[in-house]
Amino acid sequence: xxxxxxxxxxxxxxMRTIREFEERVHVEFxxxxxxxxVHLYAGEEACAVGVMLHLTRADRIASTHRGHGHCIAKGVDxxxxxxxxxxxxxxxxRGKGGSMHIADLDxxxxxxxxxxxxxxxxxxxxxLAAKVQGTxxxxxxxxxxxxxxxxxxxxxxxxxxxxxxxxxxVAENNGYAESTAADYHIGAGSLADRAEGFGMPAAxxxxxxxxxxxxxxxxAVGRARAGDGPSFIECQVNRYFGHYEGDAQTYRPPGEVEAxxxxxxxxxxxxxxxxxxxxxxxxxLDDIDRAVAALIDGAVSSAKADPAPAAADYLTDVYxxx
Amino acid sequence: xARTLTLLQAINEALDQEMERDSSVILMGEDIVGGxxxxxxxxxxxGPLGVTKGLYAKYGDRLLDTPITESAFIGAAVGAAxxxxxxxxELMFSDFVGVCFDQIYNxxxxxxxxFGGRAETPVVVRTMYGAGLRAAAQHSQSxxxxxxxxxxxxxxxxxxxxxxxxxxxxxxxxxxxxIFFEHKGLYETEGEVPEQSYSIPFGEANVVxxxxxxxxxxxxxxxxxxxxxAETLAGEGIQCEVVDLRTTSPLDEDTVLESAENTGRMVVVxxxxxxxxxxxxxxxxxxxxxxxxxxxxxxxxxxPHTPVPFAxxxxxxxxxxxxxIAAAVRRVAGYAQ
Numbered sequence: 001x002x003x004x005x006x007x008x009x010x011x012x013x014x015m016r017t018i019r020e021f022e023e024r025v026h027v028e029f030x031x032x033x034x035x036x037x038v039h040l041y042a043g044e045e046a047c048a049v050g051v052m053l054h055l056t057r058a059d060r061i062a063s064t065h066r067g068h069g070h071c072i073a074k075g076v077d078x079x080x081x082x083x084x085x086x087x088x089x090x091x092x093x094r095g096k097g098g099s100m101h102i103a104d105l106d107x108x109x110x111x112x113x114x115x116x117x118x119x120x121x122x123x124x125x126x127x128l129a130a131k132v133q134g135t136x137x138x139x140x141x142x143x144x145x146x147x148x149x150x151x152x153x154x155x156x157x158x159x160x161x162x163x164x165x166x167x168x169x170v171a172e173n174n175g176y177a178e179s180t181a182a183d184y185h186i187g188a189g190s191l192a193d194r195a196e197g198f199g200m201p202a203a204x205x206x207x208x209x210x211x212x213x214x215x216x217x218x219x220a221v222g223r224a225r226a227g228d229g230p231s232f233i234e235c236q237v238n239r240y241f242g243h244y245e246g247d248a249q250t251y252r253p254p255g256e257v258e259a260x261x262x263x264x265x266x267x268x269x270x271x272x273x274x275x276x277x278x279x280x281x282x283x284x285l286d287d288i289d290r291a292v293a294a295l296i297d298g299a300v301s302s303a304k305a306d307p308a309p310a311a312a313d314y315l316t317d318v319y320x321x322x
Numbered sequence: 323x324a325r326t327l328t329l330l331q332a333i334n335e336a337l338d339q340e341m342e343r344d345s346s347v348i349l350m351g352e353d354i355v356g357g358x359x360x361x362x363x364x365x366x367x368x369g370p371l372g373v374t375k376g377l378y379a380k381y382g383d384r385l386l387d388t389p390i391t392e393s394a395f396i397g398a399a400v401g402a403a404x405x406x407x408x409x410x411x412e413l414m415f416s417d418f419v420g421v422c423f424d425q426i427y428n429x430x431x432x433x434x435x436x437f438g439g440r441a442e443t444p445v446v447v448r449t450m451y452g453a454g455l456r457a458a459a460q461h462s463q464s465x466x467x468x469x470x471x472x473x474x475x476x477x478x479x480x481x482x483x484x485x486x487x488x489x490x491x492x493x494x495x496x497x498x499x500x501i502f503f504e505h506k507g508l509y510e511t512e513g514e515v516p517e518q519s520y521s522i523p524f525g526e527a528n529v530v531x532x533x534x535x536x537x538x539x540x541x542x543x544x545x546x547x548x549x550x551x552a553e554t555l556a557g558e559g560i561q562c563e564v565v566d567l568r569t570t571s572p573l574d575e576d577t578v579l580e581s582a583e584n585t586g587r588m589v590v591v592x593x594x595x596x597x598x599x600x601x602x603x604x605x606x607x608x609x610x611x612x613x614x615x616x617x618x619x620x621x622x623x624x625x626p627h628t629p630v631p632f633a634x635x636x637x638x639x640x641x642x643x644x645x646x647i648a649a650a651v652r653r654v655a656g657y658a659q
Contacts, residue, residue: 060405091438092437092438093437093440094438094439095438096435096436096437096438096439097436097437097438101436101437103433103436103437103440103441105404105440105441106440110401110404110405111433111436111437113429114428115424115429118424118425118428120394121393121394121395121396121397121398121401121425122397122401122404122425122429123401124398124401125397125398125399125400125402125403125405125407125409126401126402126405128398128407129401129405129406130405132348132383132384132402132407133406133407139405151393152393152394155389155391155393155394156393156394156398158389158391159388159389159391159394159398162388162389163386316439317434317435317439318434318473318474319474319476319498320434320497320498321497322498322525322572
């Protein structure tokens, strides 16, 4: 799929929105005003956006505990996400889910997921539904390197091949499963080698490089829509923050994040590339930066001012009918 | 018009009628067709006991044989349910929930709540349970209390062919996740079943025998044994009221409490081990809300706190039988403060 200038500006806007959102949540979390467990996606933006540019609203994704970026890229309302993280009645889940469970099924976002490896079976189901209903939609399961070792991931890759499902497995390998290094916890070969063992085409790409992700995802989505079955993509990437907010990250070597920010930042790489080849002026990107900053400012302000859920609501929404 | 069907045939008919009625109903599970990819005949099994036999001929690809991969296919059923289908997944033995519980417990059960009421997950998991077939510790359990404990799930355990058909149709049409327990010792039970489609609402226990002396609250296969005990006891002048819970979530608390108020004496019969069980749950319910009506301690007749044994002489003791139920009823009936 050839990228138009509008596509590129949209991609940049989404990546910048994710970055701004996460940097701001990091700051606001430190004030103590945001409660609970929060896992930030900063540094990994090109993975979500590179994939999501190929998807329509009706295509389905399943996310991880590090899900804000997937939500934003899939079109979930940003102020509603921020409100959810603040536990507000106006949140995506009306304050019942929080950071780890933001979902919007109308946008094809089947939920961030607090269970590592929880998503791949669900995406087999979404892909099966698409196949049964003949919609040509696809399902994308985002996992991390941690979930790459879960049985649900292995089982789902096998089932996707057995049933020839329009499913795509995207492993965002940020080098750490919580505090445990991927070099330690991935037992043999590469993630792509494993996927090939399940009978599907697999690619390994630089997850900071939007264009590399976009290219690999385009091939995978094309195969899925054509009825040619599942694919796997490993995106090798850095996370700029800890496993969770509050993680001192003493397991990381000094300077690792700084080096990644300086040399492999997806936004900088993207800006450099488009200014050389796509005729996009830095000023256009700066305009997007300003608009995004205002969006996030507004989202934080409104989230802080929005009402908490009604106390009695803790009893509702367990069942549709009981 | 009603005919005599077995419980197995009633379930097959419910699946057939719902698949006919609603093209979004699909079935998946291990060997539910049987023979997929093999050189011999398709529909070789129709499930290990033949419950889904014959449906493949009518509905073809809407029945999906799965690899032995419970996490993936139970999760796929959940994901498909959240994506517009009404899947009925067969978890061959309920004991196998150990390898796929996350997809039921953390995913299906919690979507609606976690997502602020903005999700529907109309999935049914049909699953075999129960002892008595010498199937030993990993193929004989009655783990319904584990599911009953989980907010967001509904738990159903039919006792008669009539109920099996009506409750399964309700389960498939229901918009919440339903775990449908089929006792492997009840599949050959016969009873009258109307040909036409009908559904039985959840949360309505069935008073299957009326009596004023002692209440027997029971579920699943144990309802039959409770009825057998009640018949014996009637000959001794003890009239039992036997209640079949039919669903443990939602639970028909009113019928249980009304029975306690009526008789003042209660025996709870449950095939599962007793800790944190349906039996203790019923007992706590009555102790909390009908204490003043009680004329005797609530007595539980359950399996012991052990795994299910293999050898006949062991397993026959493990399962509550009519004699043990009758003995418990006699103690309760004769209790004087």
